[in-house]
Amino acid sequence: MSPAGPDSARQPSPEHLLVLLEVARSGRYTTAAQALGLTHTTVARNIAALNRALGGRVLVRGADGWELTALGERAARAAEGVAQAMTTLVDGGAAADPVTGVVRMTTTDGFAAYLASPAVARLREEHPGLSVEIVTVTRRAAQHRSGVDVEVVVGTPQVNRGRAVQVAEYELGLYGARDYLARHGTPSSVAEASAHHLVYFVDSMLQVDDLDVPRRLLPGIQDALTSTNVFVHVEATRAGAGLGFLPCFMADRHPDLVRLLPDEVRDRLPYHAVVHPESWRRPAVAAVLAGLRAEAGRQREALLGRPPGAEGQDGAWRSRKE
Template identity: 60%
Template sequence: MAVERDLSRPLPSADDLLVLLAVGRSGRFTSAADNLGINHTTVSRRIAALERAVGGRVLARGAGGWELTELGRTALDAAESVDAVLRGLVTGHRTGELEGVVRISATDGFSAYVVAPAAARVRERHPGITVEIVATTRRASQQRSGMDVEVVVGQPQVHRAESVRLADYCLGLYASRTYLGTHEQPRTAADLADHGLVYFIDSVLAVDDLDQARTIAPSMHESVTSTNVFVHVEATRAHAGIGLLPCFMADRHDDLVRLLPSDVAVRLSYWLVARPEALRRPEVAAVVESIKAVTMEERDALLGQL
């Protein structure tokens, strides 16, 4: 039996649905406003208009930002359909070509050696996709404001998001050949007390797994510390001390020697985190699949087995 529509209630506006799509992807009105080029008040007004049209709440405030209600998820499906149709009008005859901006947050090394080549591959197939990479080392965000995908170290504790383990990687101790020419090479873990450590700044390190890695050499005093792992590598190459470095980065340099590989090998893991709404976007899905493919190709290098 057909269900009659309440004629006193306006039909949902396509513009309002697209605003919901932007909020659903970011979880925040401010991020949606920035992405759409409108102000926060306009976002709020359009969401209110959409809720009047559909007869209920589409968003509920959660601990990590705005979350979709059951009605909101239904509306989001319609919004994605509208978005797909509009994108089809723009791309015209270019069947199968994807467009859009994909924003990714990942650690420095992973950004450079996995995300960047993965993005380049996607761009070869879909020149209409723009990939923005924010290189940072942090925990997975509960709000994921403005980010479609995050790659973090250690299993994330997140709500209303999907997480997948990408790969394990290894940290090892490295020193430059020049450094070893002027300092006695450590033969045991106890010998490390005579050397300075190049690693993260302890007071600002927010990732538990990386913080715990520091305990492998508690007797070492700090030498050069930084929030950026590329600084760790270059400081170690410049003979500042012994670096606790990702093997897939350090092994690229012939002037670095790995020390005590049997005694010091810290195994950590990379995880990918994204909202389900983001993963349903074809351009995001294409980038994620490319990241997974490059990660698999680099698996041995990540573990320091090359």
């Protein structure tokens, strides 16, 4: 960059923009450095140079990593154009598949395993240049983007930045293992179920208010085994640790689990995808969202977890919140 005058001094380098784009996607200097084949120090120097060129900060440190400022979001949009132009150049000007690159997503364990995984597998058949990174976590949507393109959360998120779209709806119910019920009896009422012990999330670590359901529906029930991982809930219930409040699309896969009191102890919750402003423009992110919704449509019956005999009763089968 020539230092000839003030105008040229404020022209950001394409190289600096591409470094910013990688930091924005990962939220980490170290991760961006690894992806670009640079050192952490070089990444930091590029960001500092971009700050000087644009006359302000493009990144601020957030709770989970580096986040784009408003100025950084504008720079990231320009960086996406640079990246796309370079891809076209490398491909010899041919029309390249726009659904390419890495999409980073956070979601719950069950959604990741049974909806996101098959959705990505289908997408990659058509778009082999697509890669999806999934981090499993059960929490509220973050108020600021930190290296994540899509956050799939339980419930209806309240976000100041970004856009939320519902991608699925699922049912939760009370389950017991056949062997456990043979030993301890099958509850026929809420009062009898409350006398058993619960397998569920760790109450003190539960960040999603909408998931605090069984302790309200089963007043006085004591915890048997708690975990932050829903697969632990399923396996602990199968092992006879207690009664589990489980997603039906996970529990109904196991014939050794019996659903209990389906009319009294149930809840239906939405999955929402929160997409941050700078990610909406990426064709790869749009394709992943469409793929998730399509997969949810294919699995709708399993997600809703209707009890035996409820087929064809769409109008009558409602969640307690409706």
